[in-house]
Amino acid sequence: MAKIKRRGESGAAKNYVTRNQALKKLQISLSDFRRLCILKGIYPREPLNKKRANKGSSAPASFYYHKDIQYLLHEPLLVKFREHKTFAKKLARALGRGEWALAKNLEDAKPVARLDHLVKERYPTFTLALQDLQDPLNLVHLFSTLPTNPIPGKTLVPSEIIAECSRLISEWKVWAIRTHSLRKVFLGIKGVYYECDVPGQGGEMVRVRWLEGYEFQQYVPTDVDFRILLTFLDLYRTLVSFVLFKLYTEENLVYPPPLDVELDEQGESVGAFRLVERKAGAEGADGTGQVSKKAVRKAIKGIKASGIDADVEMDEDAEVDEEKDEDEDFVERPSKAQEVEDVAPAPLTTYNSLLATSSTPSTSRQSLLFSPYTFYLSRETSSRTWEFVIRALGGKVVTSLTAPSPDNASNADSITHVIVDRPMTAESMREMEAGRKWVWIQPQWVADCVNRQKIISAEGYHPGQLLPPHLSPWDGEGDVYRPWLEDQEKAAIEAADEAAENDEAEQDALDESEDESGSESESESASYPPALLASARDPTNATLLHAAELEAETNGTSHTTFRTQLKAATKANASKVTAPAPAKGEEDLRRIMMSNKKSKLYEKMQYSNRLKAEEKEKLEAKREAIEKKKRKGLKV
Structure with a gap:
């Protein structure tokens, strides 16, 4: 006898639950449920049949997977939420009764929820964490630039959170400077885009791109729910801290790096941090005198790369340790006491002195592009942006001609380039040079050199001159332009010229007995430039279109005229070609x-x-x- 199915026990009604049902099952408030879903990565679902999922009701509702809600029942954060709710009730009762000593004791014993297990749960490997690092860096950058008290008498974001975000961003930039991992820079409308190559597991390089807003007074809207943003920020701060701890440990450095208060008060941003090495003896040895597994792997890779036939003998225990190290998850963050015990008494040095001893294998001549130069940043330029970019590529920065700098380059004779972002007269420039030879440039020159991976000519970048187009280095990703590379431009123009010559030869070989309209259209098409004709015959080819735009720019043709000519040439060419019928x-x-x-x-x-x-x-x-x-x- 077949079993009778009851309504709501199978199908969509069993696979989905509404938000109200989830709140009753978890026994938490709506705000706590939203925060828990953000931290755990659970979001509403859209069933195929809402009426069936809602057990016959057509009322509007938000649906979640039943398995996701069952999964939340075992979350340790639920206990912390309930403890915090109890703490809030006791604190309100103590304040209402005027029991200040009890209120102080309750505040000291306030329950704090840690999110370390969520980071390990959502990102089981280090490479996965690096691949999802763009949004955390963007949000941390955004909060690091917020004002501490935008509205008098109302605190939207605590000042401690803003200070911590600023510290995390500075530590991230210090690591990028140390390893010379910066690869691309783009000055967009929203801010400055950066891209770094970060080593993941097994030597795999992961490209991490993030956005940093320009330095100006931030407008904080009042209609934004900062509670949701702060919930995301709690998770992202924990993730960035884990990633930085892993990266600093791979470089044999102590995390977090100590801050030099004197340099910080002098206005230094990333230069105020000091790097403390974890190794005390020879290279590749940690504080206990043992050779690190990273140094062993680097030595083996070096032997393999050199092509020498050598038998590398390792114990079974070492092989097991190596495999375990390659596949290991996030490293447990040690306590402060453990850090002090593990770190040998190594001298404190700034990151500038450790710049030349980077252990990253990606360091090359291109990553040290500005190593022979010393830059002076004028007062109107963004020191936060250009100091990071220049030092990440091996250059030295001077922010004052009189005060000493961390690079000990206070002498104006060592300056080679001056970055100015305002119009200047020749007399004022000669007066500042005082007989020296400086190269005066605008900030865009630095970004173009980074993107083209070579030192370009300063012609066209002098103060007050109209700058050339600043094109994005990322090809075909979002609303960006094609890369501005001379080799590709020349190849595209040559291909367009060759295609135009072939088409002209074919036109000459045609029969001369054509009607007047055909001859007129041919004469009109012959009057167009060759690259434009080639782009009109193949409108879907982006390379030919880019070559046609460069040709129009070289000929002095306006953009409106170019578009009109391209549209007319495409229409004339399409009238000659009949579209083939679709195949079976x-x-x-x-x-x-x-x-x-x-x-x-x-x-x-x-x-x-x-x-x-x-x-x-x-x-x-x-x-x-x-x-x-x-x-x-x-x-x-």
Whole structure:
């Protein structure tokens, strides 16, 4: 006998639960439920049939997977939320009764929820964490630039959170400077875009891109729910801290790096941090005198890369340790006491002195692009941006001509380039040089050199000059332009010229007996430049279009005129080419992608078209028969 299914015990009604049902099951408030879903990465789902999922009700509701809610029942944060709710009740009661000593004791014993287990749960490997690092860095950058008290008498974001975000960003930049991992810079409308190559597990390089807003007074809107943003920020701060601890440990450095208060008060941003090495003896040895596993792996890779046939003998225990190290998850963050015990008494040095001893294998001549130069940043330039970019590529920075700098380059004679972002006269520049030879440039020159991976000419970048187009180095990603590379431009123009020459040769080989309209269209097309003609014959080719735009810019043609000519040439070329009929295979694929209703409608349309075609053929046959009889003089 078949079992009778009851309503709501199978199908969509069992797989989905509404938000109200989830709140009753978890026994938490709506705000805590939202925070828990953000931290755990659970979001609403859209069932195929909402009425079935809601057990026959058509009322609007938000649905979640039943398994996700069951998964939340075992979350340790639920206990912390309930403890915090109890703490809030006791604190309110103590304040209402005026029991200040009890309120102080309660505040000291306030329950704090840690999110370390969530980071390990959502990012089981280090590479996965690096691949998802863009949003955390963007949000941490945003909060690091917020004002501490934008509205008098109302605190939207605590000042401690803003200070911690600023510290995390500075530590991230110090690591990028130490390893010379910065690869690309783009000055966009929203801010400055950076991209770094970060080593993941197994030597895999992960590209991390983030956005940093420009330095100006931030406008904080009052209609934004900062509680949701702060919930995301709690998770992202923990994730960034884990990533930085792992990266600093891989570089044999202590995390967090200590801050030099004197340099910080002098206005130094990333230069105020000091780097403390964890190794005390020879290179590759940690504080206990043992050789680190990272140094062993680097030595083995060096032997393999050199091509020497050498037998590297390792114990079984070492092999097991190496495999375990490659596949290990996030490293447990040690306590402060453990850090002090593990760190050998190494001298404190600034990151500038450790710059040349980077252990990152990606360090090359391109990553040390500005190593021979010393830059002076004028007061109107963003020192936070250009100090990071220049030092990340091996250069030295001077922010004052009189005060000493962390690079000990206070002498103005060592300056090679001066970055100025305002118009200047020749007299003022000669007065500042005082007989020295400096290269005066605008900030865009630095970004263009980084993106093109070479030192370009300073012509066109002098103060007050109209700068060349600053194009994005990322090709075809979002609303960005194509990369500005001379080799690709020349190759595209040569290909367009060659295609235009071939087309002209084919036109000369055609029969000369054409009508006047055809000859006029040919004369008009011949008047267009060759790259524009090539782009008109293949409108989908982005390379030919880019070459045509460069050709128009070289010829001094405005953008409106260029677009008009390209549209006319494309239209003239399309009128000569007839579109081929779709093949039978393509038609079958279209039929497969249709729904049942559309497929039946399509069959009816095809049937009526066939009937019309047959009727037309019959009428044409009758007309031909009548014409034949008329020509023969027969009576119709």
